[in-house]
Ligand SMILES: Nc1ncnc2c1ncn2[C@@H]1O[C@H](COP(=O)(O)OP(=O)(O)OP(=O)(O)O)[C@@H](O)[C@H]1O
């Protein structure tokens with residue numbers, strides 16, 4: 001009877017998990033350092049998988065595949081898969097600016113009024129709801145309306161040298177609109193604008209309200225002004241932008257606008273994470289954003305319907321994902337947030353891989 005009992009080892013568990021691929025990063029969980037805290041008690045195995053984002057869209061797939069793989073180890077009867085997350089950093093950011101921010105994602109478009117700010121605030125709140133530490137930076141000098149859409153109008157009182165961001169719906173908020181009277185920033189050009197945008201990074205205590213602290217915000221979402229002008233240029237000169245999201249309307253003519261936005265990001269060396277089609281429905285039609293994504297060869301991130309409740313929520317400072325989490329719009333925003341987070345993880349993994357290869361070559365040469 002005792003002869004049949006074989007002790008399960010950690011190596012066997014790791015061996016099994018080495019057969020499980022992270023579906024987006026295309027490497028196995030062990031090589032990616034995603035497995036920890038393996039506990040073996042008789043025929044029961046528990047372990048934790050550290051995801052590269054709490055907004056991982058493929059958590060269930062990873063869980064099912066990891067469980068199935070470990071159940072194949074002789075003697076294993078029961079498997080418990082736990083999850084936590086550690087968002088990987090865009091390693092270029094600290095080389096340019098000393099800010100506690102791991103990734104910066106800009107939301108732009110080829111033309112105004114298509115829903116950039118709406119997408120930016122819902123994306124930020126959705127990521128925070130999923131457990132990420134998130135900030136939103138309103139870089140729209142022409143119409144800074146992130147504060148309105150998140151229902152805040154002032155900053156907390158100054159306590160130290162740095163400005164503490166406002167905090168609402170789980171998101172840290174900073175806006176040019178907090179600092180200057182309505183309309184004043186409109187006349188800013190070149191160096192003045194550059195300095196102002198720089199201060200929005202360096203003079204702000206990012207990471208404090210959400211408790212991210214020195215570990216850094218997982219994601220800073222930047223709401224860009226319409227067009228392809230000075231603010232975009234200043235921003236991309238100041239910090240590496242991890243990726244850009246384009247918002248497009250569903251009309252067939254949207255392609256030329258999306259192309260303009262795409263070219264602007266490309267010129268600034270910002271990888272385009274994909275296109276969001278906004279305001280889809282009877283009035284403007286459906287499909288233009290998706291077609292633009294196909295034509296430009298970038299991922300289609302999702303479609304948001306034209307829905308009066310979205311506008312009302314924006315006016316009242318209650319983003320759809322916060323006020324009506326059960327609505328189809330909130331569901332669509334969450335799916336977009338997951339895709340964006342996944343794309344950021346993929347980009348960072350690729351950058352790490354390319355950054356590593358020259359070092360390997362060097363070592364090999366010695
Ligand atoms: N899917 C939607 N359904 C209904 N109204 C929407 C939708 N998306 C955005 N809106 C509304 O359309 C208006 C413009 O949206 P928003 O301010 O987000 O666009 P924008 O691209 O940021 O504009 P700007 O170029 O002026 O910065 C707002 O009143 C917003 O509430």
Ligand SMILES: [Mg+2]
Nearest residue numbers: 116117140223
């Ligand atoms: Mg806007």
